[in-house]
Amino acid sequence: MTNGRSASDFVLPRRVAMATMHGKERALSASFAAIGIDLVLPSALDTDQFGTFTRDRPRSGTMLEAARAKAQAAMQETGLQAALASEGAYGPHPTIPLLAVGRELLLFVDAAQGFEIAEMRIDEQPTFGHCPAVSVGDADAFLGRIGFPEQGLVVAPVGRLNAPVAKGICSVPDLEIAIETAVGLSPTGRAHIETDMRAFMNPRRMVVIGEVGRQMTARLSTPCTYCRHPGWGKVRTEYGLPCSLCGCPTSLPRHDVFGCVSCGVEERHAQSPGAVADPTYCPLCNP
Ligand SMILES: [Zn+2]
Ligand SMILES: [Zn+2]
Structure with missing residues (x-):
């Protein structure tokens, strides 16, 4: 409450x-x-x-x-x-x-x-990436890798990336037109093709x-165990899994912290109870 x-x-x-x-x-x-x-x-x-x-x-x-x-x-x-x-x-x-x-x-x-x-x-x-091109053929491998045309594209002139000539490109004819336009507007005569991230x-x-x-x-x-407010869940991870050799905290994760968005109660759960870190990760044993 x-x-x-x-x-x-x-x-x-x-x-x-x-x-x-x-x-x-x-x-x-x-x-x-x-x-x-x-x-x-x-x-x-x-x-x-x-x-x-x-x-x-x-x-x-x-x-x-x-x-x-x-x-x-x-x-x-x-x-x-x-x-x-x-x-x-x-x-x-x-x-x-x-x-x-x-x-x-x-x-x-x-x-x-x-x-x-x-x-x-x-x-x-x-699905994220980009590729320079002066024609559609230059981008063949890139287009295959990202799954064009189900994955849409944005085309901009190289050297003027903040001024795309077209977004949401989902066909080869549209891509051809966009590349041609971008090449014409680019100071270096090249188009920048990138995945449309919308x-x-x-x-x-x-x-x-x-x-x-x-x-x-x-x-x-999931209600909070204490106040019944909805929204109980993992709020962060705590690091510092102890080194197996010297016990010093390392940079590896140790606890998942679960919490309530209303009453502020938190619980720590060991990610793997009893686990220790390899000394490779220890700032003392492997500085
Ligand atoms: Zn150590
Ligand atoms: Zn609560």
Whole structure:
């Protein structure tokens, strides 16, 4: 119990505004319907105002801040007091050269009851990449690898990447025209072809958004053991698995921390009870 409320006061909203204009609701609505939540699409919401993947409108702030701004706008537009917003970030893998990694964030905001839940999913095999070309033939291997035309493309002139000539390209004739246009506008006479990262153009993203959606509905369906508020789940990972030789904390993960979004209670669960780290990871034994 917090703020003088009892467990029975906490009822999840039945209608939740979905801050998207890129078809993400197709990946999410079934799992939310299964827990009794209808996702409501605002009739006029330009989520591109919060940033695009194509550099023409950079995102300001963190992923979480961008998702919050989208959720606020969706609530304003629909007059609802709850919203769901999704935000993706794609880039080079932090530790493995030449590989890409994606992060998909889903944010559930209940403004009436004053809580939010963030769920994140890492995709280590995203459809993400780019390739220079002066003709479609130059990009054959790239196109095969990313699964064109089911995966859409963006084309920009090399040297002017923040001014794409076309987005959402899903046919060879459209790609030919876009490459020709971009080559003509490029100071170096080359086109930059890249994966369109908008969800409805990126089948892999839709799969991962569906997965993070199921993480969210599972969490919304899990009440806190202490105050019964919905949203109990993993809130972070703690590092410091002890070295097997000297016991010193290493950089390896040790605990998953589960918590409540309302009363703040937390529980630590060892990832593998009794596990210890190889001294290779120890700052003392292997400095
Ligand atoms: Zn050690
Ligand atoms: Zn609680």
